[in-house]
Amino acid sequence: MKHLILASTSTIHGSGYLEYILPELDVFFNGIEDILFIPYARPGGITHQAYTEIAQAGFKNINKTVTGLHQYDDPIEAITNAKAIFTGGGNTFLLVQQLYKNHVFEPLKASILRGAKYFGTSAGSNIGGLTMNTTNDMPIVYPPSFKTLGLVPFNINPHYLDPLPNSKHMGETRETRIKEFHQFNTQPVVGLREGSWLEITSETITLRGHLQARIFECGTPPYEVDTNADLSDLK
């Protein structure tokens, strides 16, 4: 029985850390006091401890206690025993490399599949998909694989960004990049705009937040789905 929230971002413009999604998290983590935080993605290269303190301050607003995975002598045991897990954003290459290096990739997946509640933002949501091939991050380290947890049967592109009108920059748009991805991979990609999240309860996948999401299926033109859309059949 899966219970997941996979969010595009931790923070929306002009708002505090997790602020936009705290009411949702309050309901999602109802009855849970302690949340295990995976700080491996280290946004901007901050330390595990500094990152954990940011997560602690965010969750304090809904009276949850947060402990960083780096604080445990045995991270596998910590993940196995956790009732609720939060993986924050940062660099997906680093996050995935560290999950493999610390041998917590399979325990994390097993724990979530047994029912531990899982909340991810950005890189932490990316790893909920089949692979990390649709991350936006810079490949600052070389992970042993791009395979991720496969908690949903598609890939996620967090921080999905529409083409900027009047841009004179010649780098690829996000849509062009995902089109390139589909030359070599067949799974769908959900482009999650900032402020959107996927709510997964057992096998039901629902788009939440105020915005539409953009869906990319291999071989067909991309299309928009409205908030509250049921994405359970996307695979």
Next chain:
Amino acid sequence: MKHLILASTSTIHGSGYLEYILPELDVFFNGIEDILFIPYARPGGITHQAYTEIAQAGFKNINKTVTGLHQYDDPIEAITNAKAIFTGGGNTFLLVQQLYKNHVFEPLKASILRGAKYFGTSAGSNIGGLTMNTTNDMPIVYPPSFKTLGLVPFNINPHYLDPLPNSKHMGETRETRIKEFHQFNTQPVVGLREGSWLEITSETITLRGHLQARIFECGTPPYEVDTNADLSDLK
């Protein structure tokens, strides 16, 4: 004796393919008729043949003949015999994966070090650096290594983009990404803006084009260098 041009981009806004740099290429390839084109990066997923035809049309303006590497039965022999090589942009992960898969990585490096003239744009310039860890591209395929040709003793970030004023998007800026890179890697990074290129003659490395470049050295604040700056001591 190395002769290289590593350009940020093939195309600047409002101008045709290679148009801005054709006068430079005309001088650089003086005395050479045939250019071997490496089409592996496949921008937007186009075929090797379609990509080669774009390169052919571009170089026709300075009366050069272009042949795609995919047209040869023996790509190693083609690279070993080439007097001039051009690698176009697209996806760096795909380019690097294909260089390794087709066993042309070492022959390409050897050919350039023996004196074959090399021109790269975007992904084709990225591979001139020590590693591809500072590419902007989406990791659509998994290459066997992030190590690249090391023709210059630093990394390159092509299409370097300054932070957008007033952006409400919460994804990392380019500068933040390179800062994260320097948490795990020590080599300098040259942020090459569109319209800039590096000219390498033997061990002399010079910034060309009209714009400044942004230099990131590990442990010190980034700084700007002017066009025609000598970057030979950057390592």
